[in-house]
Amino acid sequence: MKILVPVKRVIDYNVKVRVKSDQTGVDLANVKMSMNPFDEIAIEEAIRLKEAGVAEEIIAVSIGPEKAQDQIRQALAMGADRGLLIKTDETVEPLAVAKLLKKVVEEESPELVILGKQAIDDDSNQTGQMLAALLDWPQGTFASKVEKKDGKLEVTREIDGGLQTIAINLPAVVTTDLRLNEPRYASLPNIMKAKKKPLDVKEIGDYGVDIAPRLEVVKVTEPPVREAGVKVESVAELVEKLKNEAGVI
Ligand code: AMP
Secondary structure: OEEEEEOOEEEOOOOOOOEOOOOOOEOOOOOOEEEOHHHHHHHHHHHHHHHOOOOOEEEEEEEEOHHHHHHHHHHHHHOOOEEEEEEOOOOOOHHHHHHHHHHHHHHHOOOEEEEEOOOOOOOOOOHHHHHHHHHOOOEEEEEEEEEEEOOEEEEEEEEOOEEEEEEEEOOEEEEEOHHHOOOOOOOHHHHHHHOOOOEEEEEHHHOOOOOOOOOOOOOOOOOOOOOOOOOOOOHHHHHHHHHHHHOOO
16 A cells, blocks of 8 residues: 655754744744654654555655755655655645645545644644545544554554554544654665655645635743742641642642
8 A cells, every 4th residue: 555644844852942022933043943753653654564565655745845855855764765845935734734635645545644643843733633534534543553454454542541442444544643653763875865766846836725824823922931949948848838839738
């Protein structure tokens, strides 16, 4: 089967994010950008399915700026076969991403789309679910294990209080949770080889999807600064503070 893996270019998870002074968003100038960590897990899972003989081809797709080619190249260096960039400098909300991905699915006919459970920039956790709804495909979200069994996909899901295993028909949409796998690092020879793998670049206009924002960001603010801790002299003082200052007992 063919697997489609959407990968998003986001601020690297190690970067301390700064909010712009006009509160319209976060500052992206001169900030290290990387592949969304859950998407690395999605690429890794697709590669493992290919190595197990379940999949034949992996396509990595990103919707974003020209520089999102770096993240697609990383996916290719890890082991994806070809890439597609749908180029835009606009903000693309999850619904618009899902609509574009639906068009790509119609063109490529993959049997499986593996997305991250959420992009760590906006924490939307919407795209996979919306894509499944638009395609009318079954979905296995927050996957911690994926296996193909008797023509179906068995997906173990991380839910409150335990693990839920579901069997879904293919074609399907899966979203990855943190414990699904540990993504591999791309080796230097594979990074070199990835430069020669095909990477198609298209425009939003090629898909006829209206990406105009449906949401208005009212403001973005820094989280409240944590107050410094205090040292107490005795248990009695601790209890007194917990009771009268913190109000937790
Ligand atoms: P979100 O719903 O924004 O939290 O994103 C969930 C997942 O959808 C991500 O982990 C990606 O797999 C995919 N995704 C979201 N936005 C994009 C994008 N611009 N390009 C490619 N994939 C995306």
